[in-house]
Amino acid sequence: MIFAANVTQGLRWILHHVQRVPTTRRDEDIEEPEEVRPVQSFRPNHVTELTRMPMALMIPSTIRSISSISLGGLARSTPQADDAEENSQTAIASPMPSTDPLPLPRAQIWAISITRNLNFTIWSTVFIFIGIPVFYTTGYVMPVHLSLCVLVYLVSMRVPPRYRQYLHPVIVSALITVLGIWALAASRGDSLKTGLHQFKPGVDYLYLWGNPGTSSRPGAGDILSTALDASIVALSLPMYQYRRELRQHFLLIMIPNALMSVGSLFAYPSVCFAIGIRPQRSLAMASRSITLALALPATQNLGGDVNTVASVGVRSGILGVLMGQRLLTWLKVREGEGITLGSNSAAIVTALLLETDPRAAALSSLSMSILGTTTVLLTSIPPISQVIRLLV
Known part of the structure; x- marks a missing residue:
């Protein structure tokens, strides 16, 4: 994760991508300019509040508003107006029928509960x-x-x-x-x-x-x-939605993931074998950062243990959700969150980013797709897979 974050930050500086691209380009999220917004006409507070009242309460409120405007503003100086205002207020203050809504039938309550x-x-x-x-x-x-x-x-x-x-x-x-x-x-x-x-x-x-x-x-x-x-194929929807940003940051996504793919294939098996892990499980560690749908065929190409890669892959995704964003904050990484997390925690962290930052989720989905596809491609070449097996 540290390697991916630093490489992404360095490439961003080299390629002069300093300013963040707007988070979305959907037409429905573009705010309407101020000059074309309809100007709201001035209305007294008691008139504005009428639109927020239930229909059953609107009639007495309207009577009270009209009486206060007509009696208080037009005939305030005459005794007859004062008497009329008192009479009107007395009439309005008289008890009104209860406007509480009727309780719902039991069948409708059950229907609402079942629907929820x-x-x-x-x-x-x-x-x-x-x-x-x-x-x-x-x-x-x-x-x-x-x-x-x-x-x-x-x-x-x-x-x-x-x-x-x-x-x-x-x-x-x-x-x-x-x-x-x-x-x-x-x-x-x-x-x-x-x-x-x-x-x-x-x-x-x-x-x-x-x-x-x-x-x-x-x-x-x-x-x-x-x-x-x-579901992996369905991740193409946010990728298509933010296709302009993906084209703009394609090199930032491609280069770190290609380096991580090659490094994982040759580094993880040899290190795991050196510390005493069995060969089949050591080969499975080469695909630990890839989404499970692509990690399984890559591990099968190497002859590794698919049960091990399933367990380690899910564990990597969960750790990315629990610790990934905190680690990036500690590393002071302000850009490339989607690329870094997607190349280390795959689909689980991408699902989290879909709720918090859709743009980062699009970058994460493309990042994990490129990493997984590159790994499967390299393990499908017999000479390369044979060299990786010789490491263990």
Whole structure:
């Protein structure tokens, strides 16, 4: 991360990119010039407040406003006007019918509650009425595992934001999901290893396309990994939205990620092997900074352990969310946040930046895409992959 931040800062200084590009270029976010805004005519406060009142309260307020204007401004000097004003105020101050809204019917209250928690309601129904019966009658675990994952994630997203920084939804949902899989497997006398194998047996969409007549059934992990590939493609939407900024900063994105790709492939395996890590796991460390959808094929090209790269890759993303921005603040890095975090923490930190800084998220998504694509490309060349294997 320090290397990526310093290289990005140096390239920005060399290429004279000093001023920050506007954060957005969407037409709907451009403020309307002052000279073309309609001028609001002056109205008394009591007239302006009428637009903020419910319709049931508007009639007595209008009477009070009209009486105060006509009686107080036009006939203030005559005794008849004073008597009329007192009479009018007395009439207005008389008790009015209650304008409190009627309570909603119970059916409408239930409808509002279900609409607000529609996803939770649907997946709870799948878990209770489909997943559990299918699991205990047929032994097929995909419906109960999939609904369990979604329900746990929805619950983890309800953690207050001030605690979510430490109790990240990925950590919370992963921990509770593994415990749930363990409990379900133990209820049938199976081990945790058996339950995890049933969770992801490897029958994803690529396997089904390659084996159209197979009788193997996918697990919940296979469905989620298939959705992961689609979500990576969906990151092209913010990239297209900020395409002008991406073209302008293309060299700033390309050069650091190309250097990091080459450095990771040759440095991580040799260092990990030197400190006693097994060869397969050492090779997996070469793809630790890449998004999981691209890290898996890169690790397979090198002959590394895909389980290790999955664990280390997710861990790198979580550490980037928890510590990345603080580390950049400590390093006094004011520019290149998206490039630095995207090349080290991939899709998890990109999802965070989509909520805080969409422009940085676009730079982060392109940065992690270039890093992953370059790594997969280099590991697909047999002479290069063979040299990397010789290091361990």
